Amino acid sequence: xxxxxxxxxxxxxxxxxxxxxxxxxxxxxxxxxxxxxxxxxxxxxxxxxxxxxxxxxxxxxxxxxxxxxxxxxxxxxxxxxxxxxxxxxxxxxxxxxxxxxxxxxxxxxxxxxxxxxxxxxxxxxxxxxxxxxxxxxxxxxxxxxxxxxxxxxxxxxxxxxxxxxxxxxxxxxxxxxxxxxxxxxxxxxxxxxxxxxxxxxxxxxxxxxxxxxxxxxxxxxxxxxxxxxxxxxxxxxxxxxxxxxxxxxxxxxxxxxxxxxxxxxxxxxxxxxxxxxxxxxxxxxxxxxxxxxxxxxxxxxxxxxxxxxxxxxxxxxxxxxxxxxxxxxxx
Amino acid sequence: xxxxxxxxxxxxxxxxxxxxxxxxxxxxxxxxxxxxxxxxxxxxxxxxxxxxxxxxxxxxxxxxxxxxxxxxxxxxxxxxxxxxxxxxxxxxxxxxxxxxxxxxxxxxxxxxxxxxxxxxxxxxxxxxxxxxxxxxxxxxxxxxxxxxxxxxxxxxxxxxxxxxxxxxxxxxxxxxxxxxxxxxxxxxxxxxxxxxxxxxxxxxxxxxxxxxxxxxxxxxxxxxxxxxxxxxxxxxxxxxxxxxxxxxxxxxxxxxxxxxxxxxxxxxxxxxxxxxxxxxxxxxxxxxxxxxxxxxxxxxxxxxxxxxxxxxxxxxxxxxxxxxxxxxxxxxxxxxxxxxxxxxxxxxxxxxxxxxxxxxxxxxxxxxxxxxxxxxxxxxxxxxxxxxxxxxxxxxxxxxxxxxxxxxxxxxxxxxxxxxxxxxxxxxxxxxxxxxxxxxxxxxxxxxxxxxxxxxxxxxxxxxxxxxxxxxxxxxxxxxxxxxxxxxxxxxxxxxxxxxxxxxxxxxxxxxxxxxxxxxxxxxxxxxxxxxxxxxxxxxxxxxxxxxx
Ligand code: HEM
Ligand code: SF4
Ligand code: SF4
Numbered sequence: 090x091x092x093x094x095x096x097x098x099x100x101x102x103x104x105x106x107x108x109x110x111x112x113x114x115x116x117x118x119x120x121x122x123x124x125x126x127x128x129x130x131x132x133x134x135x136x137x138x139x140x141x142x143x144x145x146x147x148x149x150x151x152x153x154x155x156x157x158x159x160x161x162x163x164x165x166x167x168x169x170x171x172x173x174x175x176x177x178x179x180x181x182x183x184x185x186x187x188x189x190x191x192x193x194x195x196x197x198x199x200x201x202x203x204x205x206x207x208x209x210x211x212x213x214x215x216x217x218x219x220x221x222x223x224x225x226x227x228x229x230x231x232x233x234x235x236x237x238x239x240x241x242x243x244x245x246x247x248x249x250x251x252x253x254x255x256x257x258x259x260x261x262x263x264x265x266x267x268x269x270x271x272x273x274x275x276x277x278x279x280x281x282x283x284x285x286x287x288x289x290x291x292x293x294x295x296x297x298x299x300x301x302x303x304x305x306x307x308x309x310x311x312x313x314x315x316x317x318x319x320x321x322x323x324x325x326x327x328x329x330x331x332x333x334x335x336x337x338x339x340x341x342x343x344x345x346x347x348x349x350x351x352x353x354x355x356x357x358x359x360x361x362x363x364x365x366x367x368x369x370x371x372x373x374x375x376x377x378x379x380x381x382x383x384x385x386x387x388x389x390x391x392x393x394x395x396x397x398x399x400x401x402x403x404x405x406x407x408x409x410x411x412x413x414x415x416x417x418x419x420x
Numbered sequence: 421x422x423x424x425x426x427x428x429x430x431x432x433x434x435x436x437x438x439x440x441x442x443x444x445x446x447x448x449x450x451x452x453x454x455x456x457x458x459x460x461x462x463x464x465x466x467x468x469x470x471x472x473x474x475x476x477x478x479x480x481x482x483x484x485x486x487x488x489x490x491x492x493x494x495x496x497x498x499x500x501x502x503x504x505x506x507x508x509x510x511x512x513x514x515x516x517x518x519x520x521x522x523x524x525x526x527x528x529x530x531x532x533x534x535x536x537x538x539x540x541x542x543x544x545x546x547x548x549x550x551x552x553x554x555x556x557x558x559x560x561x562x563x564x565x566x567x568x569x570x571x572x573x574x575x576x577x578x579x580x581x582x583x584x585x586x587x588x589x590x591x592x593x594x595x596x597x598x599x600x601x602x603x604x605x606x607x608x609x610x611x612x613x614x615x616x617x618x619x620x621x622x623x624x625x626x627x628x629x630x631x632x633x634x635x636x637x638x639x640x641x642x643x644x645x646x647x648x649x650x651x652x653x654x655x656x657x658x659x660x661x662x663x664x665x666x667x668x669x670x671x672x673x674x675x676x677x678x679x680x681x682x683x684x685x686x687x688x689x690x691x692x693x694x695x696x697x698x699x700x701x702x703x704x705x706x707x708x709x710x711x712x713x714x715x716x717x718x719x720x721x722x723x724x725x726x727x728x729x730x731x732x733x734x735x736x737x738x739x740x741x742x743x744x745x746x747x748x749x750x751x752x753x754x755x756x757x758x759x760x761x762x763x764x765x766x767x768x769x770x771x772x773x774x775x776x777x778x779x780x781x782x783x784x785x786x787x788x789x790x791x792x793x794x795x796x797x798x799x800x801x802x803x804x805x806x807x808x809x810x811x812x813x814x815x816x817x818x819x820x821x822x823x824x825x826x827x828x829x830x831x832x833x834x835x836x837x838x839x840x841x842x843x844x845x846x847x848x849x850x851x852x853x854x855x856x857x858x859x860x861x862x863x864x865x866x867x868x869x870x871x872x873x874x875x876x877x878x879x880x881x882x883x884x885x886x887x888x889x890x891x892x893x894x895x896x897x898x899x900x901x902x903x904x905x906x907x908x909x910x911x912x913x914x915x916x917x918x919x920x921x922x923x924x925x926x927x928x929x930x931x932x933x934x935x936x937x938x939x940x941x942x943x944x945x946x947x948x949x950x951x952x953x954x955x956x957x958x959x960x961x962x963x964x965x966x967x968x969x
């Protein structure tokens with residue numbers, strides 16, 4: 090399966106690059122300062138440019154997909170979330186998608202049974218796996234903020250404690266590490282096991298999954314297996330945050346692998362499907378209220394067209410209209 | 421049965437035996453390696469040269485999808501890629517939907533065409549990918565270095581053939597969009613690709629002929645004014661024969677309060693005409709001051725399946741005529757795509773309609789503030805309000821010979837959000853109403869399989885396959901609750917569901933909602949009614965029977 094192997098090989102090569110670079114070529118400045126910094130710039134600038142590029146394109150028509158009762162007669166209760174009539178209801182609709190993957194929660198699975206019968210089963214696995222994946226990722230990213238501040242922010246402490254409540258190992262084991270690995274495993278397996286998924290998946294779909302998995306695995310190795318010394322890492326990150334480009338101190342090579350893969354993810358982000366993180370806020374089928382009959386939606390480029398007017402019509406059919414006793418404008 | 425569809429037993433056999441992706445079979449062939457084959461039953465006749473000339477459309481010629489050479493105009497690649505670029509600039513939706521898909525597969529088994537064909541290219545995500553793969557080719561450098569990484573490909577004639585096939589196996593029903601976590605609407609992509617295809621003369625006569633008719637005569641069927649009036653008048657006579665009541669519709673009358681517009685299928689087609697009789701009875705019953713136009717005599721809008729400009733052009737007649745006649749507001753009949761246009765496009769395209777007034781029901785005084793800008797009210801909203809305010813004299817027993825279920829039409833469901841109004845009417849005009857399975861109604865409703873201009877006879881195989889999920893859900897309530905009547909509020913449904921039912925569920929008939937209203941209305945001065953509007957005997961009202969009438 091070339092589709093799966095290629096991205097896997099690519100991630101492996103990507104992981105080897107900093108290993109060789111730092112271990113054998115002594116390029117710790119390149120991998121510890123230049124590339125991470127460039128990656129952040131590409132991520133932020135790229136993300137903003139992509140968003141701006143979407144936002145500058147007009148939304149000519151108001152096309153929400155209505156998944157619930159419209160607001161019409163007073164005695165019919167309308168669905169504020171799925172057929173929002175007001176701006177704030179549409180905002181709530183988008184947020185429910187962002188935080189809870191509401192539409193994915195609807196997911197069903199169709200099966201064709203004997204003698205041409207269709208059955209639909211509830212199928213919430215993707216919703217669950219997707220939520221677990223994204224929320225763990227978010228918590229992990231937020232937890233990392235302790236590397237970027239001299240004083241560890243309060244919420245990071247809180248996350249640390251909550252995430253590490255299974256205080257069984259030393260250092261404390263983070264639940265999210267296990268969850269995200271399990272979720273990624275699930276997300277990869279479903280692409281391989283389900284015929285439909287296998288067919289629609291492209292290399293660009295496996296690549297980010299493998300990349301993120303690699304980042305997590307390396308991170309876990311550093312924390313639980315190789316037991317990296319944290320202080321120089323934190324020093325280095327603080328330096329980056331303060332725009333100081335001194336050479337990094339002594340840090341294990343594994344860290345450079347982790348950091349490089351994160352940099353690759355950051356650079357890849359704005360040019361790939363990962364931009365769905367921004368797109369979800371702009372989707373016109375979700376972020377518009379369903380009030381196009383109540384309030385006129387403006388199309389900035391409303392094309393000028395010539396239609397066939399009544400008088401042209403009457404000119405063509407006047408005699409026939411007269412015979413049918415239809416009122417006419419001109420005799 | 422149509423010669424363009426396989427026998428039901430053959431199709432069932434295929435469903436049982438043929439391995440498909442839907443049934444979990446994975447053949448190592450990628451979707452872009454699978455050939456496109458046109459054969460009887462899976463392509464619509466192409467636009468006639470004279471129709472294209474009449475519309476000023478590109479590349480009029482005689483051709484068929486089964487031809488090897490499609491006679492595309494010189495420079496067609498440029499036309500397509502420029503057309504795509506300009507649409508990407510004009511529609512955020514298109515750009516965003518092409519960019520945002522993560523191929524999570526949530527939409528994959530939601531499309532009725534996929535469920536009925538098992539063809540992987542009918543998974544909405546792949547359908548969009550047919551365009552996306554060409555659009556991505558804008559970055560040839562990336563593709564050169566990482567061959568096959570992003571799944572892009574060149575625009576060739578084979579791609580055009582594939583587009584023609586699969587963007588005409590999409591009824592723009594938006595079901596996929598309900599399930600997509602980003603709301604990606606394949607219907608939007610289909611609309612854009614059909615626009616592009618029309619730029620190079622790759623088209624469908626069943627769409628373009630009505631468009632041309634509608635432009636010229638005011639309606640899809642090409643009915644000229646005198647014939648239009650004659651037809652409605654013959655329905656008036658039928659009503660008088662059946663009920664003894666003389667209803668009096670007027671045409672092109674200035675100064676009426678309301679202009680009523682419905683799809684021309686209701687004036688001409690069976691069983692649409694019975695729905696029309698229902699409207700006429702209702703308006704007479706409440707004494708509505710209304711008129712019908714022969715010029716704006718089409719509610720539907722096949723322009724929508726052609727291009728947005730064409731949609732606008734055909735739709736413009738509604739406001740133009742309302743202004744000329746000096747009516748206060750517009751009332752629209754039962755139709756699916758018509759209401760997508762009226763609800764989501766009309767006022768933006770052809771408004772503002774400030775020469776009209778905010779619709780107020782003259783009978784109940786209800787102000788339709790939800791239509792305050794467009795000034796057009798849906799007949800189901802209007803009638804539901806009448807019934808809620810007890811303004812109609814109804815005898816639901818007159819529909820006791822019908823055991824009903826309700827089919828939500830795609831556009832009204834997912835492009836408007838109208839679910840309760842028709843149901844509240846239905847519950848009041850008949851005594852037996854059974855919902856189909858939850859995953860097949862309301863926002864999850866399945867298309868009839870023939871929407872968006874695919875209702876052609878020669879397309880029967882695809883239509884019967886596309887309509888299979890809907891038919892299957894009807895079959896369940898037929899088996900369980902002895903349902904024999906499928907009620908809809910869509911003119912295309914009224915034309916397309918009867919053959920679908922004949923194929924999959926013989927014995928189920930198709931009704932418009934207002935036909936049932938017409939059956940149930942107790943008219944002033946009516947004679948004893950023993951049959952419904954179709955002249956079928958009503959249960960318990962037989963001649964000489966001792967009912968309480
Ligand atoms: C606003 C924030 C985000 C939202 C609402 C969001 C939402 C989603 C949803 C609904 C899916 C499809 C279901 C699934 O496969 O889980 C998805 C897929 C995915 N997301 Fe996100 N996402 C966000 C941010 C991110 C970020 C920051 C990343 C990575 C850096 C990311 C990586 C992915 C990946 C790799 C997939 C594909 C999963 C697969 O292949 O099965 N997402 N996202
Ligand atoms: S549900 Fe949406 S994101 Fe997922 S594959 Fe379909 S179109 Fe793409
Ligand atoms: S809009 Fe409807 S017909 Fe088209 S791809 Fe989506 S589900 Fe299928």
